[in-house]
Amino acid sequence: MALGVKALPFTFAAHVLAIAGAIMVLVWCISFRGGLAWEATNKSLIFNLHPVLMLIGLIIIGGEAIISYKSLPLTKQVKKLIHMVLHAIALILGIIGVYAAFKYHNESSIANLYSLHSWLGIVIISFYGIQWIYGFVIFFYPGAPTGLRSGSLPWHVFFGVFVYILAVANAAIGFLEKLTFLESSSLAKYGSEALLVNFTAVVTILYGTFVILSVLSLPPVDHHDDFSYSEI
Numbered sequence: 001m002a003l004g005v006k007a008l009p010f011t012f013a014a015h016v017l018a019i020a021g022a023i024m025v026l027v028w029c030i031s032f033r034g035g036l037a038w039e040a041t042n043k044s045l046i047f048n049l050h051p052v053l054m055l056i057g058l059i060i061i062g063g064e065a066i067i068s069y070k071s072l073p074l075t076k077q078v079k080k081l082i083h084m085v086l087h088a089i090a091l092i093l094g095i096i097g098v099y100a101a102f103k104y105h106n107e108s109s110i111a112n113l114y115s116l117h118s119w120l121g122i123v124i125i126s127f128y129g130i131q132w133i134y135g136f137v138i139f140f141y142p143g144a145p146t147g148l149r150s151g152s153l154p155w156h157v158f159f160g161v162f163v164y165i166l167a168v169a170n171a172a173i174g175f176l177e178k179l180t181f182l183e184s185s186s187l188a189k190y191g192s193e194a195l196l197v198n199f200t201a202v203v204t205i206l207y208g209t210f211v212i213l214s215v216l217s218l219p220p221v222d223h224h225d226d227f228s229y230s231e232i
Contacts, residue, residue, distance in 0.1 A: 007217040011071040014210035017203055018060045024200040025055045032193045038100075047104035050097050051174065057093025058128070058167055059204060061086055063211040066164065070214050084140055087132050094125050117177050120170040127163045131156070161215060168208030175201035 029036060029048040036052065037045035065086030069079050098121060105112050113119060138144045138152050179197045183189055 005217050007067075007070045007214045010210050010214040010217055011067045014063060014067055014207055014214060017207040017210060018064065021200060021203045021207055022056050022060060024196060024203060025052055028193070028196050028200060032196065043104055043108045046100060046107065049100040050104070051178070053093045053097030053100065054174070055171060055200075055204060057090050057097060058125075059171055059208065061093065062090035062128075062164060062167065063207060065090060066160070066211050067214050070217065080140060084132075084136060087128075087135075091125075091128055091132055094128065098122070098125055115177060117170060117173045120166065120173070124163060124167050124170055127159075128167070131160055131163055135160075157215070161212060165208065165212065168204060171204050172201045175204070 029052050033044060033048050034042065035045055036048050038049070040046060065083050068086060069083045072079055072082065074082075101118070101121075102112055104110070113122070135156060138149060138156070143149070144152065175197055179187075179194060182197075183194065187194060
């Protein structure tokens with residue numbers, strides 16, 4: 001399925017939302033929550049790494065990896081390399097972000113994996129890793145035969161989009177979960193921090209929406225690009 005419009009307007013909107021989302025989560029965690037730290041007596045500073053790394057890494061950079069394959073007027077090999085490297089960066093930052101949450105829980109004597117957000121998080125990061133390894137082996141190195149690559153591509157795209165949608169949805173759940181905890185600890189429900197968190201979640205959802213719209217839109221014309229997202 002493909003929309004009858006070019007990808008460029010959707011990718012432009014996504015880039016703007018990506019910048020806005022990154023700024024908003026940094027303002028929240030640094031200005032409102034006290035900053036970021038890997039080691040600290042205030043363990044909340046360790047947790048603050050989690051939303052920053054998950055949003056900027058898995059959601060934003062992961063989204064840019066998807067967009068790059070549809071919007072860049074480059075050769076197939078160059079787009080494939082950019083796509084793979086950006087996804088690798090997103091995966092690494094996502095793994096560190098997940099570990100930061102475990103580190104915070106362990107050092108604060110809080111139970112792990114007790115919520116839907118945490119369960120989905122483990123599933124998503126695992127699927128993301130499997131998807132990256134599969135894509136690397138089949139489409140990059142050593143590379144599968146042409147028939148297998150062309151047959152695998154629609155499923156690779158479908159599974160990648162599915163995992164990405166799950167990641168965006170789980171990010172929204174994570175913002176809601178954290179805000180609920182904060183509000184139960186006397187944070188003003190209509191205060192500036194609560195509004196910032198809610199709007200960061202809204203921007204995250206909008207960004208994910210425009211990423212998906214870019215997947216469904218028409219790519220730049222490249223007659224040498226025999227395998228592209230247009231085959232979904």
